[in-house]
Amino acid sequence: MTERSHSPLPNIPQSPYPKVVIIGAGFAGLKLARNLNKKKLQVVLLDKNNYHQFQPLFYQVATAGLEPSAISFPLRKIFHHSKNVIFRMAEVESVDTAQKRLFTDSGFLDYDYLVLAMGADTNYFGAKNIEFFASPMKTVSEALYIRNKIISNYEQAINIEKQENRRALMNVVIVGGGPTGVELAGAMAELRNNVLPKDYPELSFKNMKVVLIEAGPSLLASMSDEAKEHALEYLKKLGVEVKLETKVQDYDGQQVFLENGNKIETQTLLWAAGIKPNRINGLQDELFAKNGRILVDKFNQVRGLEGVYALGDICLMEIDDYPKGHPQVAQVALQQASALAKNLVKYEEGKEGEPFKYKDLGSMATVGRKLAVVDLPFIKFQGLFAWLTWLFVHLMAILGVKNKLLIFLDWSWNYLSFDPSLRLLIKPKYVRASERRELIEEK
Numbered sequence: 275m276t277e278r279s280h281s282p283l284p285n286i287p288q289s290p291y292p293k294v295v296i297i298g299a300g301f302a303g304l305k306l307a308r309n310l311n312k313k314k315l316q317v318v319l320l321d322k323n324n325y326h327q328f329q330p331l332f333y334q335v336a337t338a339g340l341e342p343s344a345i346s347f348p349l350r351k352i353f354h355h356s357k358n359v360i361f362r363m364a365e366v367e368s369v370d371t372a373q374k375r376l377f378t379d380s381g382f383l384d385y386d387y388l389v390l391a392m393g394a395d396t397n398y399f400g401a402k403n404i405e406f407f408a409s410p411m412k413t414v415s416e417a418l419y420i421r422n423k424i425i426s427n428y429e430q431a432i433n434i435e436k437q438e439n440r441r442a443l444m445n446v447v448i449v450g451g452g453p454t455g456v457e458l459a460g461a462m463a464e465l466r467n468n469v470l471p472k473d474y475p476e477l478s479f480k481n482m483k484v485v486l487i488e489a490g491p492s493l494l495a496s497m498s499d500e501a502k503e504h505a506l507e508y509l510k511k512l513g514v515e516v517k518l519e520t521k522v523q524d525y526d527g528q529q530v531f532l533e534n535g536n537k538i539e540t541q542t543l544l545w546a547a548g549i550k551p552n553r554i555n556g557l558q559d560e561l562f563a564k565n566g567r568i569l570v571d572k573f574n575q576v577r578g579l580e581g582v583y584a585l586g587d588i589c590l591m592e593i594d595d596y597p598k599g600h601p602q603v604a605q606v607a608l609q610q611a612s613a614l615a616k617n618l619v620k621y622e623e624g625k626e627g628e629p630f631k632y633k634d635l636g637s638m639a640t641v642g643r644k645l646a647v648v649d650l651p652f653i654k655f656q657g658l659f660a661w662l663t664w665l666f667v668h669l670m671a672i673l674g675v676k677n678k679l680l681i682f683l684d685w686s687w688n689y690l691s692f693d694p695s696l697r698l699l700i701k702p703k704y705v706r707a708s709e710r711r712e713l714i715e716e717k
Contacts, residue, residue: 283362283381289316291358292386292622295376297366297554299326299349302586302607303391307359308352309615314622317359318383324349324363327414328672330604331681333454335417336544337461338425342414344680347673366392368555371579387581387618390554390568391611394587394602397548407527408545411454420544427541432474437481442539444482447530449522450546451488452495453639456505458544459486460641463512485515485538487522487530489547494647496601497637501647504656508641522547549602551588563590567599572629574614585610591630605635640664 291314296303299321307319328345335342353359364378369388376383396410409420424446431443448459463484471479486493486509492502493509493516509516517532524531530538551566561569561576567590569577574589576582586607590599600606610630617627636650638660646661648654655663672678 281381283364283378283383286318286360286362286383289358291316293318293384294387294389294618295383295385296320296389296391297376298391298393299323299361300329300391300393300586300607301604302393302611303389304349304352305608305611306389306391306585306615309612310618311353311356311359313358313615313619315358315387315618318385319349319353319359319361320364320366320378320383321349321361322363322365324361326352326673329412330453330668330671332411332414332417333458333461335414336411336420336424336458337465338421339461340681340684342418344677344684345672346414347677352673366554369582370556371582374581385581387583389614390576390582390584390588391586391607392552392554392588394549394551396545397550398545399548401522401524404522404525404543404545407525408449408543410545411458412549420542423542428470428474428477432476437478440477441481442528442541444477444479445485445538445540446483446542446544447485447487447538447540448544448546449487450548451486451490451493451516451518452546453637455486455488455546456493456509456639456641458546459484459509459514459516460512460645463509463514464642467513483515483538483540484513485517485540487517487520487532489519489521491519493518494639497639497647498649498654500654500656501639501649504647505639505641508645508647512642512645549587563599565590573617573627574610574630583614585614596632600632603637606632609633638664638667 293316294310295318296307297320299319303319304326307317310317325346325348331340331345334340335345349361353361364380367377367379369376374385376385376388396412398405409416409423411417411420427443431440434440446462448455466479466482466484493505494502506516521533522530523533525543528539528541530540530543553566563569568584568588570584570589570591571577572591572593574583574585574591576584587602592599609632613628613630620627634651636648638646638648640646640661644658644661646664647656648660648663669678669681672681
């Protein structure tokens with residue numbers, strides 16, 4: 275622990291109310307904090323970023339469809355008028371559940387209730403080379419990095435004379451056939467088919483491969499057979515090479531090595547194959563399942579730890595309907611947060627809480643313009659209407675009127691022109707302190 279973590283987190287106002295500390299401002303953490311606004315609880319929300327990021331649309335940032343600011347929202351703005359919710363940007367180091375004390379890089383914080391909502395990170399399944407060379411997409415920064423990488427590759431390719439020497443720069447390989455992989459593959463194929471040839475007329479995009487690799491027997495494993503079949507059909511129509519029951523063995527930054535012995539040349543391997551829960555130091559090993567998720571009871575309380583709760587991707591609630599835990603999707607996180615908010619208020623009123631019950635609202639994925647698949651509990655449909663449904667649902671889920679308007683205008687323009695205008699290569703310049711001094715002295 276750092277020296278600062280042995281001092282209290284400064285500038286936390288005194289409150290007569292019990293203190294709820296929430297780690298993580300993703301779907302679960304932010305929903306819980308908003309639902310506890312104006313309740314008789316002091317809420318301290320911690321996150322390593324000072325903004326909430328809307329993960330379902332990361333792929334649109336990566337493929338130049340949306341600006342990063344359109345899917346990010348400043349956390350402090352959300353709680354401008356709140357008297358009981360406090361936000362602090364800090365990185366959590368560990369927890370001492372016996373003392374009910376949380377240690378961060380900016381100081382420690384005592385709590386009455388602790389809520390773990392740190393979400394999940396990319397899972398490389400132990401493949402070190404893939405982890406080093408591949409590009410994940412779990413944050414806005416990573417999505418922006420992918421956008422820069424793709425555009426940079428084509429700027430380099432246009433300066434290479436021989437066609438065979440351009441392949442690794444032009445090909446894009448995506449690993450993982452879930453919603454993220456399918457949506458990313460569809461968006462990349464549409465860029466290849468309709469946009470990039472206008473930007474780079476000197477390059478032959480017939481030679482550019484967009485490859486989607488899935489280890490399982492089908493795409494969108496959690497969705498209906500109709501959705502799986504239509505998604506595969508849509509991707510093939512867009513010219514995506516879909517390789518099912520295929521595993522990636524290794525990657526050296528230039529070639530993807532498959533378990534069947536085949537190779538694919540690419541400098542762009544986008545990894546969307548799995549997630550692993552983020553962990554916190556201080557919890558005993560027996561509190562974690564084999565897959566790294568934290569074991570919780572039917573009230574989302576960490577087993578055997580009074581006052582400590584876990585929500586969303588990081589928790590595993592073993593019940594009859596979901597013996598392996600609930601799916602790691604946003605709806606579960608949001609519903610768990612809503613249920614816990616009600617229970618925390620009940621606990622303070624001396625009442626018993628209610629066990630969490632998940633209501634499956636359905637799932638959806640977009641494959642391209644006018645192409646999507648939607649599975650609702652009462653109906654399944656695909657095509658244009660599914661695409662419009664997907665647009666509406668995601669637009670309504672975005673925080674802030676301004677963000678909704680920006681995204682609606684971007685989507686409308688992209689639909690009418692089929693030419694997103696965000697293909698800017700903006701790379702931050704890092705200047706060492708010594709070089710900075712030299713520049714100042716020169717001036």
